[in-house]
Amino acid sequence: MRARFAPVRDCFHDLFAAGRETGAGLAIWYDGTPVVDLVAGSRAAVPPGRSVPPAGGGDPWRPDTLVNVYSVGKPVAALCLLLLVDRGRLDLDDPVVDHWPGFRAPATVRQVLSHTAGLPAFPVPRRADAIADWDLLCADLATAEPRWEPGTVAGEHAWTYGHLVGELVRRVDGRSVGRFLAEEIAGPWRLDLGFGLGAADRRRCADLSYADPGWPARTLGEPGSLRAAALGNPAGGLDVAVLNGPLWRGAQVPAVNLHATAAGLARCYAGLLAGGTLDGVRLFSPELVAEATRAQYDGPDLVLDRRVCWTLGMQREPDGSWGMGGIGGSSAWADPGRGYVFAYATARLADHDRVDELVEALHTCL
Numbered sequence: 001m002r003a004r005f006a007p008v009r010d011c012f013h014d015l016f017a018a019g020r021e022t023g024a025g026l027a028i029w030y031d032g033t034p035v036v037d038l039v040a041g042s043r044a045a046v047p048p049g050r051s052v053p054p055a056g057g058g059d060p061w062r063p064d065t066l067v068n069v070y071s072v073g074k075p076v077a078a079l080c081l082l083l084l085v086d087r088g089r090l091d092l093d094d095p096v097v098d099h100w101p102g103f104r105a106p107a108t109v110r111q112v113l114s115h116t117a118g119l120p121a122f123p124v125p126r127r128a129d130a131i132a133d134w135d136l137l138c139a140d141l142a143t144a145e146p147r148w149e150p151g152t153v154a155g156e157h158a159w160t161y162g163h164l165v166g167e168l169v170r171r172v173d174g175r176s177v178g179r180f181l182a183e184e185i186a187g188p189w190r191l192d193l194g195f196g197l198g199a200a201d202r203r204r205c206a207d208l209s210y211a212d213p214g215w216p217a218r219t220l221g222e223p224g225s226l227r228a229a230a231l232g233n234p235a236g237g238l239d240v241a242v243l244n245g246p247l248w249r250g251a252q253v254p255a256v257n258l259h260a261t262a263a264g265l266a267r268c269y270a271g272l273l274a275g276g277t278l279d280g281v282r283l284f285s286p287e288l289v290a291e292a293t294r295a296q297y298d299g300p301d302l303v304l305d306r307r308v309c310w311t312l313g314m315q316r317e318p319d320g321s322w323g324m325g326g327i328g329g330s331s332a333w334a335d336p337g338r339g340y341v342f343a344y345a346t347a348r349l350a351d352h353d354r355v356d357e358l359v360e361a362l363h364t365c366l
Helices: 003-017 071-086 109-113 128-132 134-142 161-173 177-189 215-220 226-231 246-250 262-273 286-293 353-365
Strands: 023-030 033-041 297-301 306-310 322-325 331-335 340-346
Touching: 003 023, 003 033, 003 353, 023 262, 023 353, 033 262, 071 109, 071 161, 071 177, 071 262, 071 286, 071 322, 071 331, 109 161, 128 134, 128 246, 134 161, 161 177, 177 262, 215 226, 262 286, 262 331, 262 340, 340 353
Parallel strands: none
Antiparallel strands: 023 033, 023 340, 297 306, 322 331, 331 340
């Protein structure tokens, strides 16, 4: 790590010393070069109220430790569909039904990618084991009535986003979104991340744990709310007993179950920030990257209950940065104005204050 960024390293390790972090990775690129790549803690589940020393216990967090990063995976899923757009296999303004016969909602590909399609929740209550049934959940979405006229307002498609995007990938290309990601993006760019992990990758996953036992209920929101409907079906998506099991890790739930290293996420954003090329490998045209990262919708989000500026798969902030955070505290984005890429992947499910402090330390170094 470059000495210039020592305050970031100190802040990272302070999180462990204070018991606010138990296992995580942090990766930062600046001016096109990796400058921070840190891991610490344990990949074993740690009960609420307990912590581990920065060196970890008997199961230390390693550079290749994968962890579920929740919505940080949404832009990665979107990139799979956007790569097909870039190759001319479909158009952003195509009606979804042109590629997915029987799809009921009059939404376009662009509206799906920008969370304005009107399908923020699966319409049929499903048990936790439904996460492994791709065809069932896609059939539920295909026949669903949109909750609003597509394109008129946004609501984060919290659980449904990956199935909407991923089924379009499958219908157009023939491969599952997980296989497409592995073969067309993660492989060429050497990104350590994926959907639907095999047995070997499942063995290097960190177990998620709650910083506070009340985190699941607090995250779900008010019973009967649109947020609760969006986050609570299928069941089990906030339950570490499900999240740490082989069914979840082996399934493809692309909106929320990307398993990644911080370094893998940072490499992905570094390629986008460079206009679609990483280590000499061009995957995306600069024009596609520009379209994918510009504002597509800026206004109220009915699920998040706040104003959001959505791009094609990411949130765009007033300072011009674009990326995505996940419930639980993981986050990844690019800041073109300041010239850096930031990725944080944590197993300790809590708020985003850890990332806020790390970014504050980073900005003092710039």
